[in-house]
Amino acid sequence: MLRVENLRMYYRTMSGLVRAVEDVNFRLREGETIALIGESGCGKTSLARAVIRFLPRNVAELSGSVVIDGIETIGMSDKDFDSKIRWRKITYVSQAAISSLNPVIRVVDHMIEPLVIHFKVPKTDAIERAKEIIKRVGIPEDFLWRYPFELSGGMRQRVVIAISLITNPKIVILDEPTSALDVMTQANILNMLKELRSKINLSYIFITHDIAVSSELADKVAVMYAGWIVELGPAEKVYVDPLHPYSKGLLGSVPRLRSDVPVTFIPGTPPSLINPPKGCRFRPRCRYAMPKCEEIPPVIKTGSEEYVRCWLYGEK
Amino acid sequence: MEKSENMSRGDILVIKDLRVWHPVRKLLSIVGYVRAVDGVTFNIPRGRIVAIVGESGCGKTTLARAIMGLIPATSGSIIFEGRDLTKLPRTIIRKWYTGQVGLVQQDPYAAMPPFMTVKGILEEPMKIHGIPKEERSKRVREMLTEVGLTPPEDFVFKYPHMLSGGQLQRVAIARALILRPKLVIADEPVSMLDASVRIEILTMFRELKEKYDLTVIYITHDFATAKHFSDEIMVMYAGQIVEIGDARDIIKKPKHPYTEALISVLPDPDPQNRFTIKKTLPGEPPSLINPPPGCRLWPRCPYVMDKCKREEPSLIEIQDGRKVKCWLYA
Numbered sequence: 001m002l003r004v005e006n007l008r009m010y011y012r013t014m015s016g017l018v019r020a021v022e023d024v025n026f027r028l029r030e031g032e033t034i035a036l037i038g039e040s041g042c043g044k045t046s047l048a049r050a051v052i053r054f055l056p057r058n059v060a061e062l063s064g065s066v067v068i069d070g071i072e073t074i075g076m077s078d079k080d081f082d083s084k085i086r087w088r089k090i091t092y093v094s095q096a097a098i099s100s101l102n103p104v105i106r107v108v109d110h111m112i113e114p115l116v117i118h119f120k121v122p123k124t125d126a127i128e129r130a131k132e133i134i135k136r137v138g139i140p141e142d143f144l145w146r147y148p149f150e151l152s153g154g155m156r157q158r159v160v161i162a163i164s165l166i167t168n169p170k171i172v173i174l175d176e177p178t179s180a181l182d183v184m185t186q187a188n189i190l191n192m193l194k195e196l197r198s199k200i201n202l203s204y205i206f207i208t209h210d211i212a213v214s215s216e217l218a219d220k221v222a223v224m225y226a227g228w229i230v231e232l233g234p235a236e237k238v239y240v241d242p243l244h245p246y247s248k249g250l251l252g253s254v255p256r257l258r259s260d261v262p263v264t265f266i267p268g269t270p271p272s273l274i275n276p277p278k279g280c281r282f283r284p285r286c287r288y289a290m291p292k293c294e295e296i297p298p299v300i301k302t303g304s305e306e307y308v309r310c311w312l313y314g315e316k
Numbered sequence: 317m318e319k320s321e322n323m324s325r326g327d328i329l330v331i332k333d334l335r336v337w338h339p340v341r342k343l344l345s346i347v348g349y350v351r352a353v354d355g356v357t358f359n360i361p362r363g364r365i366v367a368i369v370g371e372s373g374c375g376k377t378t379l380a381r382a383i384m385g386l387i388p389a390t391s392g393s394i395i396f397e398g399r400d401l402t403k404l405p406r407t408i409i410r411k412w413y414t415g416q417v418g419l420v421q422q423d424p425y426a427a428m429p430p431f432m433t434v435k436g437i438l439e440e441p442m443k444i445h446g447i448p449k450e451e452r453s454k455r456v457r458e459m460l461t462e463v464g465l466t467p468p469e470d471f472v473f474k475y476p477h478m479l480s481g482g483q484l485q486r487v488a489i490a491r492a493l494i495l496r497p498k499l500v501i502a503d504e505p506v507s508m509l510d511a512s513v514r515i516e517i518l519t520m521f522r523e524l525k526e527k528y529d530l531t532v533i534y535i536t537h538d539f540a541t542a543k544h545f546s547d548e549i550m551v552m553y554a555g556q557i558v559e560i561g562d563a564r565d566i567i568k569k570p571k572h573p574y575t576e577a578l579i580s581v582l583p584d585p586d587p588q589n590r591f592t593i594k595k596t597l598p599g600e601p602p603s604l605i606n607p608p609p610g611c612r613l614w615p616r617c618p619y620v621m622d623k624c625k626r627e628e629p630s631l632i633e634i635q636d637g638r639k640v641k642c643w644l645y646a
Contacts, residue, residue, distance in 0.1 A: 033590075039510040152600060182371040183537065187581035187594045194593060209510060212540070212583040217590055235587035253512040255540035256584050257567055263544050265515040269480065 001203050002028040002051070002090075002171055007064035009050045016274040017060055020046040022227045024064070025299070025307075030170065031197065033204040035218035035235075037211055037250070039270055043227040044207045045095070048173045051205070052092045053081050069170060087118050090171040091164040098156050098180060101148035107134075107159055108144040114167050129166060136199075137162045138192050154185035158192065165196070173205040178213060190216045211254045215239055220305065223247045226271055226281040233306035243308045246282045280311065288312055328499055328531045329360040329383070334392035336375075336382045340605060349390075351604045352378035354555040356392075357631065360499075365525060365532040367542035367563065370552035371578075373601060376535045379552070380503050383533070384419055385409050396499070415445050418492030422504035424484035428476040434460070434487055435472040441495050459490040462527075464520060482513040489521065493528065500525075503535045518545045539582055543567045548637075551575045554601050554612040557631060561638040571640045573617045611643065619644055 004026050011018040021043045028034050036044040049055055051066055053073065066073045069089050073081060094100075101110055111134065112126035121129070131141050137158040148156055157177060164172050174193070178186040194217065196202060208214045214221065221238040223231040223246065231244040242248050249266035256263075268285040271277050277284050279294035286293070292311045300313045334356045337349035352375045360366050370376045381387045383394060385401055394401040396416065401409065421427040428437055438456045447455070460468035463486040476484055485505060492500055502521070506514040522545055525532055534546050542549050542563060549566045551559040551574065559572040570576040574597075581594045597616040602608055608615055614624040623643050631641040 039512065154600075183578055183581060184371065184596050185600075187596045191593050191596070194590070211511060212585050215585045215587060215589045216583055218587075219590065235590065239585045239587050250511065251585060253515045254585055255515070255544040257540050257543060257579065257582055258584050260564070263515050265519065266512045267516075269482070269513075 001030045001032075001069060002205075003065070003067040004051065005065040005067075007047070007050060007066060008061060009046055009055075009059060010061040011046075011056070012058045012060040013274070018273045019227050019276060020273055021050055023299075024229050026222055026229065026232055027305075028171065028203050028205065030203060031201040032219045033197065033206055033217045035206045035208065035214040035221045036224055037208060037214050037221060038224035039250075040209060041270060041273075042224040043273075044209075044224055045175055046227075047224070048092065048175060048205060048207055052086065052090055052173060053078070054092055054094075082118075087114050087167040087169065089169055090173065091167065091169045092173045093160055093164045093175060093177055095176045095179070097160040098153065101156060101159065103147060103149040105147070106144070107146055107148065107151075110148070110159065111144070111163050111166055114163065119167065130162075133162045133166050134159075136165070136196065138188075152185075153181055154188060157181060157185075157189055161189075161193070165200075165202075169202075171203045171205065173207070175207045176209070177206075179208065179210065186213070193217060211250060223250065226276060227273055228281060228309060229307075230282065230310065231308045233303065233308075237303070237306055243302060243306075243313060244282075244310050245286050245288050245312070249285075280309075326362045327359040328362045328397060329533075330393075330395040331356055331358050331383070332393045332395070333357055334379075334382065334394060335390040336378050336387060337390040338378075348605050351555050351607060353382060354604075354607075356555075356557050358550060358557060358560060360531055360533060362531055363529065364548060365522070365534055365546040366548045366550065367534040367536060367546035368550045368552055368557075369536055369539055369542050371537060371601065373604075374552045375555040375604070376552050377503055380419075380501050380533065380535050384417060384501060385413055411445075414441075415495045416498050418495065418497040418500040420485075420488050420492045420500065420502040420505045423508060424481060424488045425476065427488055428484065430476050433473050433475055434465075434479075437476075437487065438491055438494055441491065445495060455494055459494050460487075462493075462524060463487070463490045465490070481509055482517065485509065485517055486520075489517075489524070493524065493530075496528065497530070499531045499533070501533045501535065504537070505534075506541070507536065507538065514541065521545075539567060539579060551578075554607060555604055556612060556641065558613070558641045559639065560631070565638070571634065571638065571645060572642050573619050573644070574613050577618075611641075 004024060007021060007024040009021040011020055024047060038044055068085055073085055108130055111130040115121040115126040116123060130144060134144055135141060139158055178189050204217060206217045218235045220234050222229045225246045231247045242251055252264045266285055271281055280297050283289045283293045297309050297311045299307050299309050302308055302313060334353055336353040337351050339346045340348045340350060368376050382389050389402050435456055439452050442452045457468045460471055465471045465486055506517050518541060536542055546563045549563045550557050553574050559575045567579060570579050577597045581596055583589050599616045602612055610626050611624045611629055614620045629641050629643045629646055631639050632646060633639050634645045
């Protein structure tokens with residue numbers, strides 16, 4: 001469904017080139033969910049935006065390969081991307097989406113906009129479709145005629161997800177969809193996302209900094225650090241027995257409710273992406289750093305779909 | 317009399333039947349009240365870290381602000397070191413009490429004046445409390461070292477926008493501790509930070525608490541950090557405290573239906589989570605202008621009985637140290 005190979009995206013800034021996403025590889029099957037986890041600034045959102053081509057103007061380089069439903073999109077013109085890929089195949093629910101609903105435009109008008117504008121669907125048909133979708137996200141039909149300011153945070157998040165589904169895409173990118181919500185509302189939204197996935201066979205790219213929440217949806221997990229995917233593997237592996245020293249540190253910093261394992265933290269701070277450390281980007285904070293780590297570590301295959309980028313698992 | 321009674325139990329702070337109601341105005345008349353804190357009673361033992369946990373809008377920040385003396389209590393009493401704040405004149409509060417309690421706010425960017433340097437920010441409270449200049453510079457250095465901003469020379473002349481969120485939150489902690497308070501109220505001090513930084517700051521906070529013999533009220537929506545970094549947890553719902561108990565114990569065996577429901581939907585990183593649909597409470601927390609009669613949870617509670625709709629349960633002790641506000645246990 002989605003294949004990303006050697007994806008690289010750099011930004012140009014006043015102080016230099018920001019290596020936001022570098023040499024990223026992953027695949028996503030139909031109905032599958034990949035979680036991108038990592039600290040803020042690690043490139044999760046940049047990666048998602050590179051995939052859906054939702055780019056700021058200061059992009060200096062975008063290279064590699066992004067194949068969506070069999071179509072190579074890197075190198076495609078913006079116009080083609082808009083008419084063939086965006087909305088049709090893949091949609092994006094941004095972090096700020098919930099606050100970008102115009103309070104004085106009715107829910108229904110928000111929902112039918114992509115259909116009417118991008119697909120030239122007649123308004124009456126679009127409204128029928130909106131009725132069907134809004135029920136799917138667990139909101140009664142008559143809410144279509146309300147205004148966003150009348151809805152609670154949880155309801156608005158549901159509306160935003162409904163908008164992303166209205167064009168029947170195959171992949172939905174969810175960027176921190178529950179981070180601004182309360183515990184109970186978050187659980188409700190996650191339940192809804194699970195039900196949707198099993199009903200209409202959606203694939204999600206789920207971006208979150210909350211590792212515990214990521215496990216609510218992830219079939220596989222990509223751990224990002226300083227623009228790299230440092231570990232990629234099935235949920236059963238990464239949450240239980242992570243390989244990369246960064247993944248270990250990250251999982252160790254999650255306070256557990258159901259066990260009394262003491263929590264720990266990773267000393268130091270993530271590096272600047274303008275001037276990253278030589279070799280492995282995690283080296284300055286790594287407990288296991290060795291002389292070899294001054295060379296860029298290769299991506300090492302450790303299982304059928306498990307990869308780790310660390311010299312500990314490299315040629316001895 | 318009251319003083320000796322509280323001191324002997326070793327409580328630094330005693331809250332009795334505290335109410336903080338915000339008036340709702342329409343033109344010139346008051347048409348109702350938001351009962352943000354409504355009949356809260358608890359005590360904070362000296363030297364402990366007590367977490368107040370609840371969802372947004374449950375009144376936890378209003379409670380913190382009332383304890384800080386930033387907003388007046390509508391009724392009830394706040395007894396700190398034996399003196400009832402609600403009866404003290406403003407001048408005493410300003411001169412004495414503000415030096416006894418420190419506050420760490422949620423958003424460090426919003427809590428720091430952007431035009432002041434770190435040195436200025438840290439010196440401000442000391443100026444107000446009349447601490448001489450040499451002592452001020454000495455303490456600024458000391459405190460910056462304590463919160464891990466070393467060497468202090470690198471930080472004193474920086475402005476807030478030059479620091480990361482984690483560094484700024486360290487400055488906020490330094491500011492809260494610079495007058496050597498006895499009680500620190502930390503209102504969501506780490507909720508805007510990344511997982512690892514969060515644990516780093518909380519670990520540091522706990523060490524400082526030991527070193528300076530502090531009592532801490534940790535206000536948060538996060539049960540997981542509350543479990544790991546506090547001794548006791550109080551759960552708030554709709555302006556009231558519904559359960560109090562030992563931090564680990566309350567998470568292992570929640571008694572109140574609200575606590576039970578919240579903890580059951582909170583995930584740990586576990587690959588099995590993706591196959592289960594969580595059981596959530598229906599509906600949303602009630603309006604605090606017009607809360608339901610009886611127990612405030614009854615419209616959402618799976619165990620609701622007739623009694624719950626009519627009479628409000630009181631917070632009673634059901635076992636050693638555990639208090640629950642629920643008819644199931646009365």
